[in-house]
Amino acid sequence: MNVLNFVQAFFGDSAHWHGYDGIPSRFLEHVRYTLLALAAAAAIGLPVGLLTGHTGRGGNAIAVVANAARALPSFGLLVLSVLLIGFGLLPVMIPLVVLAVPPILVTTYEAVRTVDPAPVDAARGMGMGESRILFRVEVPVALPLILSGLRSAAVQIVSTATIAAYVSLGGLGRYVIDGLYQRDYEKVVGGATLVAVLALITLALFWAVGRFAVSPGVRRR
Amino acid sequence: MIRIDSVTKRYPDGTVAVDRLSLEIPDRSITVLVGPSGCGKTTTLRMINRMVEPTEGTILLDGEDVQRQPVTALRRSMGYVIQNAGLFQHRTIADNIATVPRLLGWGKRRARERAAELMERVGLDASLAGRYPYQLSGGQQQRVGVARALAADPPVLLMDEPFSAVDPVVRKGLQDELLRIQDELGKTIVFVTHDIDEAVKLGTMVAVLREGGRLAQYAPPAELLSDPADAFVEDFLGADRGIRRLSFFTSDALELTTDAVIPADAPAERLAAAEAPYLLVTDAEGRPLGWRERGSDGGRLLSHGRPFRPGTDSLRAALDCAVLSPTGWAVAVDADGRVTGVVSQQTIGEAIRAAHSRAEPDPDPDPARGEDEKVAG
Numbered sequence: 001m002n003v004l005n006f007v008q009a010f011f012g013d014s015a016h017w018h019g020y021d022g023i024p025s026r027f028l029e030h031v032r033y034t035l036l037a038l039a040a041a042a043a044i045g046l047p048v049g050l051l052t053g054h055t056g057r058g059g060n061a062i063a064v065v066a067n068a069a070r071a072l073p074s075f076g077l078l079v080l081s082v083l084l085i086g087f088g089l090l091p092v093m094i095p096l097v098v099l100a101v102p103p104i105l106v107t108t109y110e111a112v113r114t115v116d117p118a119p120v121d122a123a124r125g126m127g128m129g130e131s132r133i134l135f136r137v138e139v140p141v142a143l144p145l146i147l148s149g150l151r152s153a154a155v156q157i158v159s160t161a162t163i164a165a166y167v168s169l170g171g172l173g174r175y176v177i178d179g180l181y182q183r184d185y186e187k188v189v190g191g192a193t194l195v196a197v198l199a200l201i202t203l204a205l206f207w208a209v210g211r212f213a214v215s216p217g218v219r220r221r
Numbered sequence: 222m223i224r225i226d227s228v229t230k231r232y233p234d235g236t237v238a239v240d241r242l243s244l245e246i247p248d249r250s251i252t253v254l255v256g257p258s259g260c261g262k263t264t265t266l267r268m269i270n271r272m273v274e275p276t277e278g279t280i281l282l283d284g285e286d287v288q289r290q291p292v293t294a295l296r297r298s299m300g301y302v303i304q305n306a307g308l309f310q311h312r313t314i315a316d317n318i319a320t321v322p323r324l325l326g327w328g329k330r331r332a333r334e335r336a337a338e339l340m341e342r343v344g345l346d347a348s349l350a351g352r353y354p355y356q357l358s359g360g361q362q363q364r365v366g367v368a369r370a371l372a373a374d375p376p377v378l379l380m381d382e383p384f385s386a387v388d389p390v391v392r393k394g395l396q397d398e399l400l401r402i403q404d405e406l407g408k409t410i411v412f413v414t415h416d417i418d419e420a421v422k423l424g425t426m427v428a429v430l431r432e433g434g435r436l437a438q439y440a441p442p443a444e445l446l447s448d449p450a451d452a453f454v455e456d457f458l459g460a461d462r463g464i465r466r467l468s469f470f471t472s473d474a475l476e477l478t479t480d481a482v483i484p485a486d487a488p489a490e491r492l493a494a495a496e497a498p499y500l501l502v503t504d505a506e507g508r509p510l511g512w513r514e515r516g517s518d519g520g521r522l523l524s525h526g527r528p529f530r531p532g533t534d535s536l537r538a539a540l541d542c543a544v545l546s547p548t549g550w551a552v553a554v555d556a557d558g559r560v561t562g563v564v565s566q567q568t569i570g571e572a573i574r575a576a577h578s579r580a581e582p583d584p585d586p587d588p589a590r591g592e593d594e595k596v597a598g
Contacts, residue, residue, distance in 0.1 A: 122307030127296030140311035215311035217353030
């Protein structure tokens with residue numbers, strides 16, 4: 001198998017494990033981009049999703065915005081932001097955030113909106129305030145779905161953050177883009193493998209958070 | 222006391238859910254709002270704790286307008302029970318019950334102790350405290366719902382079709398439990414249902430509402446059954462209201478006879494001497510074994526049906542026993558199940574007529590009899 005040979009060669013080369021272009025530092029750069037973009041997208045998507053889901057209003061507007069955002073090509077957006085802003089971290093963050101907001105926003109909205117209305121009615125009837133109803137009654141029940149929105153956003157950011165290398169930034173995309181340019185397919189396959197590994201780690205992390213944060217009464221286990 | 226004073230709820234689209242409704246809900250009793258769907262019974266209930274705000278009119282709680290009271294404090298002072306219980310599935314049973322005490326700022330320990338106390342009161346096993354709602358049956362969940370509403374010991378309990386979603390056997394258990402709890406606690410309960418039987422069983426007072434949110438009749442259940450205000454109420458009560466009304470008459474005045482009761486080991490002369498067409502055979506302890514046809518060899522006894530307990534059971538239960546019995550005679554037993562006598566359909570019929578004339582000192586007894594005949598036919 002060609003690909004397996006490439007992978008073996010890439011990871012077997014000790015030169016790839018040191019220095020600013022080594023696997024550890026590229027990996028950490030990639031993780032940093034991902035966390036930054038995910039945090040920014042969550043800061044936008046979660047509050048809006050929670051509020052609209054709780055009130056049940058604004059669902060149509062959300063669908064329109066989300067669909068429009070999904071239609072934007074990340075690569076095109078990256079080139080456009082670099083042209084407008086110049087090189088740096090910000091123009092890379094823009095397409096990543098635009099990519100990640102819709103899944104977070106839409107699933108959070110849907111998750112909160114579809115919570116069984118009976119406990120919400122009971123909570124209101126017992127004299128709970130609206131914010132307490134949202135955070136103590138609706139969110140705990142909606143949490144598995146909200147986490148799944150964050151998870152798919154995170155995985156999409158991990159895979160798309162490779163484009164940062166195209167505008168002279170680091171991250172695991174460096175190997176893919178440099179490898180293509182240098183016709184070093186060992187590097188391309190190695191970089192792609194690392195991106196896939198990071199995506200799998202992300203999935204595992206979300207699984208662990210779900211186990212820890214979701215009540216057994218909601219998990220039903 | 223809760224006073225609903227010419228309250229109207231009109232929605233922006235013009236629908237009138239409640240139309241100039243006035244009701245005085247007495248303290249420490251169960252007041253049932255009953256009616257077909259769309260009669261505004263739930264809306265009325267929800268206006269008491271301001272889940273719905275009235276368009277016109279006022280609702281007074283102990284003389285104070287509920288609309289002038291802070292909404293959260295008002296709601297925390299009233300227990301609220303809904304259909305399907307509406308439990309918080311992410312919280313344990315004990316934490317569900319402790320909701321309002323925690324909202325009121327009670328310490329964790331005190332709230333937990335209170336939850337344990339209430340679980341016992343509503344008949345839930347203490348071992349369920351750490352379970353989650355999905356692990357409980359529908360009936361158990363509804364008990365938790367009632368316990369949760371009682372947690373902060375509110376004087377008022379609002380119950381919106383609490384027992385509608387459980388099967389009839391469980392529902393009967395929950396109804397009996399509610400009556401027992403009410404005997405112990407004496408809350409002011411407003412209870413919404415679409416089930417007239419439930420209304421008659423639970424209500425001290427029953428308000429029958431009709432479509433468009435208008436009050437059709439407000440009366441104690443016995444009066445509702447004997448004197449429905451109009452054709453709507455009569456129709457809503459159903460075809461067998463005459464029979465159901467018998468639930469309100471005691472059976473302790475029934476004249477029992479023991480002539481036809483014989484022990485299984487009675488001597489043959491006694492059997493021969495008996496005049497009744499059927500003889501009730503009892504075992505050595507005096508419990509009924511079955512009916513023996515006079516002249517038969519006694520090898521096969523006829524079923525004695527379900528006996529009734531004079532005093533505890535109503536005339537309805539006695540009549541039911543007689544109707545179900547193959548001999549037309551009902552068997553009366555004491556608390557231990559020992560036969561105290563038997564009574565014929567005719568005797569029960571006379572007792573019913575006597576009870577009717579006592580209930581309504583009407584000079585003309587014919588309408589009452591006419592009613593019975595109509596029901597029987």
